[in-house]
Amino acid sequence: MVVAQIAYNHLDPAVKAKCDALIAVPLAANLTSTGTSNFVTAAAWADDFKSTLTGSGIQHYIDLPFSLDGTSFSSFVTPASNVVQMINLCISNSQNIAVSQSNQAVGLRYLIHFVGDIQQPLHCSTAFFATQPSGDGGGNGFYLTGTWTCLHYLWDDGGGYLTDSISRPLTPANQTTLNNKVADVEAAYPYTPNVGTVPNPMDWAVEGLAVATNVSYVGITTNTTPTTAYLNTAMATTKQRMALGGHRLADLLNTIFATNSFRLNCFPSGGNFNFSWSAIPGRTYHVKWKQQLGDATWTPLTDIIAPSNSVVFAETPSQIQRFYRVNQ
Numbered sequence: 001m002v003v004a005q006i007a008y009n010h011l012d013p014a015v016k017a018k019c020d021a022l023i024a025v026p027l028a029a030n031l032t033s034t035g036t037s038n039f040v041t042a043a044a045w046a047d048d049f050k051s052t053l054t055g056s057g058i059q060h061y062i063d064l065p066f067s068l069d070g071t072s073f074s075s076f077v078t079p080a081s082n083v084v085q086m087i088n089l090c091i092s093n094s095q096n097i098a099v100s101q102s103n104q105a106v107g108l109r110y111l112i113h114f115v116g117d118i119q120q121p122l123h124c125s126t127a128f129f130a131t132q133p134s135g136d137g138g139g140n141g142f143y144l145t146g147t148w149t150c151l152h153y154l155w156d157d158g159g160g161y162l163t164d165s166i167s168r169p170l171t172p173a174n175q176t177t178l179n180n181k182v183a184d185v186e187a188a189y190p191y192t193p194n195v196g197t198v199p200n201p202m203d204w205a206v207e208g209l210a211v212a213t214n215v216s217y218v219g220i221t222t223n224t225t226p227t228t229a230y231l232n233t234a235m236a237t238t239k240q241r242m243a244l245g246g247h248r249l250a251d252l253l254n255t256i257f258a259t260n261s262f263r264l265n266c267f268p269s270g271g272n273f274n275f276s277w278s279a280i281p282g283r284t285y286h287v288k289w290k291q292q293l294g295d296a297t298w299t300p301l302t303d304i305i306a307p308s309n310s311v312v313f314a315e316t317p318s319q320i321q322r323f324y325r326v327n328q
Helices: 002-010 012-025 041-049 083-094 099-119 151-156 172-188 201-216 228-256
Strands: 063-069 127-128 267-270 271-280 284-290 299-305 310-315 324-328
Touching: 002 012, 002 041, 002 099, 002 172, 002 228, 012 228, 041 099, 063 201, 083 099, 083 201, 083 228, 151 228, 151 284, 172 228, 201 228, 228 284
Parallel strands: 063 127
Antiparallel strands: 267 271, 271 310, 284 299, 284 324
């Protein structure tokens, strides 16, 4: 919810309105969860169904392997169903006009949650060592003594930075606690907009693996109580990762839900009819046509994922006349 509140604070007004409308869409009975009726509380929605929706638990993380002591992980294969795959799916569905509004609503709830999840370094890694030759499952098998039973729980709790209880639905007191946490994070890491390109979430996962390797597993050993110095590092890193998550989520939604206008520029070339338009790299554009401008419907022709900030479409004429349109 901290990540979601940071993102929500930086959404463009039109994008915020679109997100609010999608969050308000009624869900199927088996997907209804108490206290997740707005953008911020919806960030916790996906966790309510990890045990009831078959196979959804594995979608919250990606196991990228590394070794602590030389234990081999050469035979390990990262599961195809993972948080990177799910973020990409949610991005794709959010831009697909054929996807129903109810499925877009579910996809947005997942997207808010997964962009937060992937910033937690132990959601992007699995450590191999002598007592965990099959990997520790993102620190779940790296056992500790004291407050936290394992390394994963410690990092989910931000090394103690997130011990404040913020229950749902948000009471005024809980909202104040949340706002104070957000203000603390953003005072340390102010937002600088970086919109216009759809990111590759695998880059975030690889970055998380590096944090796990160089920070999360450094200065701590199994079956011990974390030192104050270690917890201070975990708390500082958590603040940074939550800021990144909130800012990246805002940039992503401001990019994929933007309604920027653009002009089609038409030109013949090599016997083909061509047109081009300015684009957002990674965004999907839907090309449609009709033979008579007065025809009732537009016929889908193709979908194009923009490879750069400009797209060119070409087609060999097969009719005397055709009208084209491009939807974002």
